[in-house]
Amino acid sequence: MSTAEETAGGEPQAWGEVTPDAARRLLIAAVEAFAERGYHATxxxxxxxxxxMSPAALYIHYKTKEELLHRIxxxxxxxxxxxxxxxxxxxxDATQRLADAVSSFVRWHAGGRTTARVVQYELDSLGPETRAEIVALRRRCDAEVRGIIEDGxxxxxxxxxxxxxxxxxxLSLCIDVARWFSIDGPWTPDEVGALYADLVxxxxxxK
Amino acid sequence: MSTAEETAGGEPQAWGEVTPDAARRLLIAAVEAFAERGYHATxxxxxxxxxxMSPAALYIHYKTKEELLHRIxxxxxxxxxxxxxxxxxxxxDATQRLADAVSSFVRWHAGGRTTARVVQYELDSLGPETRAEIVALRRRCDAEVRGIIEDGxxxxxxxxxxxxxxxxxxLSLCIDVARWFSIDGPWTPDEVGALYADLVxxxxxxK
DNA sequence: GCCGATACTGAGCGAGCGCTTAGCAAGCCG
DNA sequence: CGGCTTGCTAAGCGCTCGCTCAGTATCGGC
Known part of the structure; x- marks a missing residue:
């Protein structure tokens, strides 16, 4: 994980699937701005x-501001x-899988907290159909964790x-990491991941 | 807890300290609006x-929109x-006190989730000095819980x-209740409080 | 060398924002 | 009863918002 990307907004090679280059730069800029000030204040x-780029350039690659949030x-x-x-x-066994799930999920929320903050806390700013699509993805996340616990x-x-x-x-415990975690704080993402796996x-x- | 207040925005006799009546009505309206759409979208x-009331009436009782958020x-x-x-x-003993703290704190976040959502998630919309004052209060909350755990x-x-x-x-676990709890969901605030006390x-x- | 497609800019539109101001009705005090 | 204060409204100011559009520079294909 490069330092530049750690402080700027995400995981290594993040958003590589977004093309062309100008569209990706706009999307990364939007992630940073939304995370700092919130969707509506950006x-x-x-x-x-x-x-x-100029304000008009955004509308070459995205239909609306909301489409940016949706894609993110x-x-x-x-x-x-x-x-x-x-x-x-x-x-x-279930113990190992749950510990692995929690520690990697928490590492993602802590390390990529810029992205995670937008993903987890700006959901309500989406329109009804778009939000429904995202809520369906969240339910699948829920089902994965519940599956491990049921197995155990x-x-x-x-x-x-x-x-x-x-x-x-x-899930709530892991997600809320994106709200409070700071890279300037006393823990690394790995340390929080390990602590949280133990707590869960x-x-x-x-046993 | 009256049904009207449960669905509308808070605990019983909440905001009784805010006077006069018109100022309180405006503040309760602000809590509901901020919780539904967020501070910047309101x-x-x-x-x-x-x-x-008319738009201008707000400025008889509050200097700015931000003062409303600050007071709330x-x-x-x-x-x-x-x-x-x-x-x-x-x-x-510490076990009893921690269970009591968690269950009542969670009950407040679930029962008064309209208020709690604003209180816990709209902090970043405050100005620097105002936010500093609130952050100090949060640290005192943190110290209370840490005290019980240290005792234990x-x-x-x-x-x-x-x-x-x-x-x-x-604390993170308890606070995040305000994000996901819904009165239409399968649990009452009391049930979530009891579950969370056990988990904590x-x-x-x-032992 | 010319043509259309692509990616962008500068200027700006209509709308809605936070907030202000002038004025008015109601109540209290002499 | 007249004058002052209090609590409110109608109207609107100045500004910034999301978004649009005409125009331009660049470039591959022929």
Missing amino acids: TTRDIAGRAG SRIGHEKALDILRTAARREG VAAGEFDVLDVKGTTLAV LRMVGA | TTRDIAGRAG SRIGHEKALDILRTAARREG VAAGEFDVLDVKGTTLAV LRMVGA
């Missing part, structure tokens, strides 16, 4: 300015789902009172 | 309209701190690897 002039949100959620799915399908309960590895509620709490294993009563 | 015309945020944080302090100073560790009741990190995680006791390794 102006299209600010986004274009950060990308080194979908790509981000797909990445989040990918992280959880990879961990859930790994070999190993079935195998007798975990002791859980309320599977649905505990799943929600685990305690929450599910892993 | 217009002063919308706030005044919800309170049944300070009163809300004082209430949150009061809840945690009351629980921390109760009689009983000292008494041998808890088994915690990282007191500071665990404190942060516990597991996180700190309570």
Whole structure:
């Protein structure tokens, strides 16, 4: 992970799927601006300015300001789902898979907190149909984590009172990392990932 | 807790300290609007309209739109701190006090989620000096919870690897309830409070 | 060398924003 | 009863917003 990308807005080679280059620069500028000030407080002039372009250039590549948020949100959620799915399908018992899922999910929220903050907290600024699409992706994230916890309960590895509620709490705990984590704080993303994996294993009563 | 206030925006007899009546109505309208759409997406015309007044009436009672957010945020944080302090100073061992703190704090975030959402998630919309004042209140909330956990560790009741990190995680878990809780969901605020108290006791390794 | 396509800029439109001002109705005090 | 204060409204100012459009520079294909 390069320092430039760590401080500027994301994971290494992030947004590589966005082409052409000008469209990607605008999208990265939008991620930074949305994360700093929020969607509604960000102006299209600010986004274009950060990308080194005139305000009108934005509308060559995106129909509206909301389309930018939509693209960011979908790509981000797909990445989040990918992280959880990879961990859930790994070999190993439920304890190992849950620890892996939580630590990598938290690492993503801490390391790419600029992106994660937009993805997790600007959802309400999307229109109804667009939001519905993103909410569907979130439910699939939820299902991946619930699957691991159910496996652990079935195998007798975990002791859980309320599977649905505990799943929600685990995801909520991980997601909120994007709100409070700061690169200037006392922890690295790896350290928070390890701490949180331990806390979550305690929450599910892993032996 | 009356149904009207539950669906409309807060706890019973909330905002009783705000006078005169017109100022309170405007403030309650602002809480609802900020919670629904966010601070920047809310217009002063919308706030005044919800309170049944003309746009100009707002400026009789408040200097700016930001002063409304400031007042809401300070009163809300004082209430949150009061809840945690009351629980921390109760009689009983650390396990009982932590369970009490978490369940009442979560109940407040779930039951008064309209208010809590504004208080917890619109902080960045405040100006620098105002935000500093609120951040100081948050640190005092943090200190109350850390105090209980430190007591529990000292008494041998808890088994915690990282007191500071665990404190942060516990508060983060509780606060994020305001983001996802819905009155239409499958749980009551009491049920979430009880579930979360159990989860947190597991996180700190309570016997 | 010319043509159309592509990527961009400068200027600016209509709308809606936060906030102000002038004026008015109602209540209290002498 | 007259004059002052209080709480409000109608109208609107100055500004910035998201977005548009006519015009321009650049470039590959023929």
